[in-house]
Amino acid sequence: MLFKKVVIAGVGLIGGSLGLALCKRNIVPQVVGVDPDQDNLELAVQLGAVHQGATLAEALTGADLFIIATPIGVSLGVLEMALPYLQQGTIVTDVGSVKGRLVERAEAMLPAGIHFIGGHPMAGLEVAGVSGAREDLFEGACYLLTPTEKTEPAALIRLRGLIECLGATPMELDYREHDEAVAVISHLPHLLSAALVNTVSYDAKEQLLLTLAAGGFRDTTRIAASNPLMWRDILLTNRSMVLAAINKFRVQLDKIEQSIEQFDPDILVDALTRAQNLRSTLPENRKYRLRDK
Ligand SMILES: NC(=O)C1=CN([C@@H]2O[C@H](COP(=O)(O)OP(=O)(O)OC[C@H]3O[C@@H](n4cnc5c(N)ncnc54)[C@H](O)[C@@H]3O)[C@@H](O)[C@H]2O)C=CC1
Numbered sequence: 001m002l003f004k005k006v007v008i009a010g011v012g013l014i015g016g017s018l019g020l021a022l023c024k025r026n027i028v029p030q031v032v033g034v035d036p037d038q039d040n041l042e043l044a045v046q047l048g049a050v051h052q053g054a055t056l057a058e059a060l061t062g063a064d065l066f067i068i069a070t071p072i073g074v075s076l077g078v079l080e081m082a083l084p085y086l087q088q089g090t091i092v093t094d095v096g097s098v099k100g101r102l103v104e105r106a107e108a109m110l111p112a113g114i115h116f117i118g119g120h121p122m123a124g125l126e127v128a129g130v131s132g133a134r135e136d137l138f139e140g141a142c143y144l145l146t147p148t149e150k151t152e153p154a155a156l157i158r159l160r161g162l163i164e165c166l167g168a169t170p171m172e173l174d175y176r177e178h179d180e181a182v183a184v185i186s187h188l189p190h191l192l193s194a195a196l197v198n199t200v201s202y203d204a205k206e207q208l209l210l211t212l213a214a215g216g217f218r219d220t221t222r223i224a225a226s227n228p229l230m231w232r233d234i235l236l237t238n239r240s241m242v243l244a245a246i247n248k249f250r251v252q253l254d255k256i257e258q259s260i261e262q263f264d265p266d267i268l269v270d271a272l273t274r275a276q277n278l279r280s281t282l283p284e285n286r287k288y289r290l291r292d293k
């Protein structure tokens, strides 16, 4: 048995999906949820996403793994509140979409013998709350971990083991590299998707345009249906990396714009062909994509 008692703070979509997998597959004998939203916590118990709900202080007694699955705006505060109740040997991880600030602060804050390892499952849905949680959400997904030179190797091995039990593939990345990479591959698509929908929403012919919308608009804007508050936190927390990603995107948009303006078919076809080639190599190994339910 990898862990005896797991505490999940924030039993929403991601915390609830982790809990469902841990409980329903008997990976961990005791899973306790902590969440200020009492209705959500009760539903989590009913759905079998946690064995019971408790306060942070009650829950952390005897816990050997603490997973912070709250909105990233509160994760540091939750860790601070948990600090007095964490026991020697406990592993602490999170699921937040941005790592830098939390990893640095957690490592500075935690005493020797309590191990923080940043985590980030690269799987999700556009719904919030435990009602949308799925036991198999992480199957086939890449699950990023951001250990540092301070990370205890044995703690990392145990956490990797748990992630493998979820059916996900653990992958290690430096936390700065993580924030730079997800700015391009996850955060940029979200803001572009929102900007594309807003291009239509600010058009006087909005209704006509929506009536005409076919697969292209639907495919490229699916993620605009996600939780705006979650994405506010992500985009503002990863601000410098997101701004750098927007600049990289602007270069590509400018190139395409110029080729159209200058009526240059070669440059235009070159840009479209390059994209077609890379897109066709994208591995189809993700079980869930947003809205595939
Ligand atoms: N939604 C997605 O597709 C993905 C989200 N993430 C990350 O997972 C984290 C959680 O996101 P979701 O599960 O989607 O959000 P969610 O809104 O479904 O769940 C968050 C839960 O945290 C609870 N919460 C709020 N403040 C709390 C506190 N102080 N203590 C304990 N619980 C608290 C809320 O009541 C809620 O139940 C975020 O940090 C996000 O960046 C990571 C991968 C994918």
Ligand SMILES: O=C(O)C(=O)Cc1ccc(O)cc1
Binding pocket: 096, 097, 121, 122, 123, 124, 125, 185, 186, 190, 223, 289, 290
């Ligand atoms: O945006 C994406 O790429 C998703 O498919 C869902 C998702 C949302 C937030 C994350 O931090 C990770 C994955």
